[in-house]
Amino acid sequence: MYRYDEFDHAFVSARVAQFRDQVERRLSGALAEDAFKPLRLMNGVYLQLHAYMLRVAIPYGTLSSRQMRMLAHIARKYDRGYGHFTTRQNIQYNWPRLSDTPAILDELASVEMHALQTSGNCIRNVTADHFAGAAADEVADPRPYAEILRQWSSVHPEFSFLPRKFKIAVTGAERDRAAIQVHDIGLHLKKNAAGDLGFAVYVGGGQGRTPLVAKKIRDFLPEEDLLSYTTAIMRVYNLHGRRDNKYKARIKILVHETGIEELTRQVEAEFVHLKDTELKLPDADVQAIAAYFAPPDLTERPEGWASLAAWKKADPEFARWVQQNVNPHKHPDYGSVTISLKPIGGIPGDATDVQMEAVADIAEEYAFDEIRVSHEQNLVLPHVALADLEAVYRALVAQGLATANAGLITDIIACPGLDYCALANARSITVAQDISNRFGSAERQAEIGELKIKISGCINACGHHHVGHIGLLGVEKKGAELYQITLGGSADENTSIGEIIGRGFEPEKVTDAVETIVDTYLGLRLSQDETFLDAYRRVGPQPFKDALYGNAQAAA
Amino acid sequence: MVDKVLTANRLADGISVWLNAAGAWTESLQDAFVARHAEAVTALEAAGKQAFADNKVVDVNVIEIEEVDGVLRPLRLRERIRAEGPSIDYAAGYKGLHAEQTA
Known part of the structure; x- marks a missing residue:
């Protein structure tokens, strides 16, 4: 997993201190609502029907047990004992007090988390395949690139006041589990004939009141051009995206109204100026980021095959769960477990503090301390030995988290x-x-x-x-x-x-x-x-x- | 004229509140002051503007209600859900705001 460096720590701490001051001034009356509202939104604080809502970023849906325990702690201490995992791989708390939000952000910062850019007309949390780094069908892990994009886009001075919000998704497999074609930019990480990594680039997808499927504007963008090409797209959008009408301000409308050929021409023209600038990704930097996402030490666990067969035979419910909720892993002795947050008759995406703690414990004991949030509002343990599946299943059953419905009609x-x-x-x-x-x-x-x-x-x-x-x-x-x-x-x-x-x-x-x-x-x-x-x-x-x-x- | 009440969200914690006859903000719609004529609605609007300016509440709105068997009921579902809370059993084990505050 990515770990904050000194710059990251200092940056997030400074933002929390800044927001604490803004909240204090708001509560004292020194800052009026009209001035404060955009500031709170920049820190993920919305006002909903019943209360404020805090949306916490989970970059590309990847969490450690320590971070999940913090999410549970916040649910328990500052909210009503639960949180809601979202279709953007984030978590939302539905009842935080405004006066508590600086303290919540302080606690999040202590585990390298924040709520920045979870609202506003900026580049939002970059999402990725929830089986990244684990799926058998993956060409390469998309998360290093999502992290590079996260670092590049965080308080990017040029792209913090876009015509409208901007969402980027990255996948590293032919099977798209990140819905990249309904994002403002979708990136499909792949290899060319020479074995080099690069991206198919999609632009202008989105849902909302005008649903449009993204158009592919590059079939293979070399890895080193990721930031320069993305910047070129952003510049064209920032310049020509409509600011006169909120409902026509997303890049999908620009793509639609401009036409994909002309838009591609504009992007490519901009890219010519950017291609050989400091935005070119040095291989050493890519490798340094990729090192954070190195797979865990997956030792051979071939004993799991025989055990799994025996357990499945003995327990049809377990067999059903394995069939439905365990995805093939790169390593034949392992699988990726979907923890369904869709109990029958339950609230999609909700998890209690106790459940979050339990998932953190299970991940620590059996899954190399790694947890994912899927855009389908479930949790994932990406690396679980087949030999440990039965124990994981029993632990999930005890928490009401073993519903065997991933991808089925009740996985809503x-x-x-x-x-x-x-x-x-x-x-x-x-x-x-x-x-x-x-x-x-x-x-x-x-x-x-x-x-x-x-x-x-x-x-x-x-x-x-x-x-x-x-x-x-x-x-x-x-x-x-x-x-x-x-x-x-x-x-x-x-x-x-x-x-x-x-x-x-x-x-x-x-x-x-x-x-x-x-x-x-x-x-x-x-x-x-x-x-x-x-x-x-x-x-x-x-x-x-x-x-x-x-x-x-x-x-x- | 349709009966009206004044609602908002409290600044410090965001909780939905309604203005009562004493000029205070209450967490229960049933305690709200009901405006039954135009002058009363004007007074509600003025009170709402003042409370917003005083940084007590945000998102201030006059909403339409009806009184059925002595119970106040907003005409819009949105406002009924604001008044009654989520229509789902959303937090297993949660004892409610009052219990939390007195704990």
Whole structure:
């Protein structure tokens, strides 16, 4: 893992001291709300429906046990005993007092964490594949590059007041688990024919009220040009991105309105000036950062194979969990464990302080002290020996953290929605809970197979509904909640935006509608191997429209 | 005229509050002062501006409510959730704000 150097420590400490002074002046009345609001947002402090909310950055979703214990401590001491892991691999606390936030940030700084750039029109937390450094299908670990981007973008003087927020995601595998094509910049780390590392560069993806899939503007950008090329993109955006209309200010709109050919020309022209400047990444610097992310010493543990087979035979529940929640690792004796934060009927992404402590303990004992947060709002232990899976499973069961549903219909992404969020128009969590309860049976989930439901409580799409295989968007209509359904979205290497299927459903009817969609899929799929998404792409929306609205209203 | 109350979030801790008849901010909507005519609404708005200027509260809003069997109920779901808290069982073991403050 990356460790702060002296500069990092001094920088974060100075920012906490600065914010402490700002909070004190606000509370004394010396600083008015209009002046203070942008300052608190720069430090991750929002005001939501019931209270302030603090969003803490978890760079590329990577945490140590010590850091996870601090997150638990903050939940217990300053909040209501829980935290909410988000689709940007961060954590949010829903009830901190403004007066406590400097103390919270001090505590975070003691474990090399902060809340900087988790809000505002700047480059936000750089996200990455949650199986980075572990996945069997990975070309190279994307996190060193995410860390380089983090350092470069932290209080970058030129890019701290962009037209709008800016999100970068990096993946190092062909299978995209970081949703890079719905980010402002998506980077796909790969090797060329000569074996050199570089990036396919995607620009202009995003969700929100105008969902767009990113366009590829470079098939292979050499590693050394990462910062100069990214700077070139940022400069074009900063110069030409629309500042006249908040809803048209993201780079996706610039890409759309400019056209990808012209935008690429502008970026390349800017890049010519930057290519051979100090932004060129020296190999020694890349290696120095990469060294922080060196894989742990994974000793041979071949005994795990026989043990695992025996345990699976003896315990079908364990077997199901291994089948669903353990991902292939580069090392054949190891796996990556998804710790589901989606208990049946639970709140997607929430974890109590006790659960966080337990995960920290398990990671320390069995997983080389490493934890990840996934954009799908789960936790991950990237390196677990197969020989230790049974012990890890038992420890997770004891904390209600062993739900065997990774990638299944109850592994739902949901934003906080109207239960917390000041921007929301409808609840998300309650809908997720209803659907989870309806489909909670393990057998039924297994029968359905991979199916990703994503729910947002407003058009800002924090719940990624546009890229859900089934997406639900909550709106307010005539003072009541209504849920619009989209089908066929996906956030993987074949990214697509879901299509609106027809008129919306009331809260008490939306789970029935989802069930109708699922039953329709089960009835038309060619075999159990044809996933929901594959089936939808084969047959299109019509059978689902017919099932939901009847033939007469199929054109609705 | 639709009945109205004044709501905001307390500056220091952000907790949702409503203005009561004594001019204080209460954590219970049921204790709020209800404006039933235009002059009362104007007074609420003035009180809200003053409390904001005095740095007591932020995000000040006059909201519409109805009274059903003596219970005040905001017309918008958003405001009902603000008044009643999240509609979900969100924090296993949490004893509530009052218990926390008196602990």
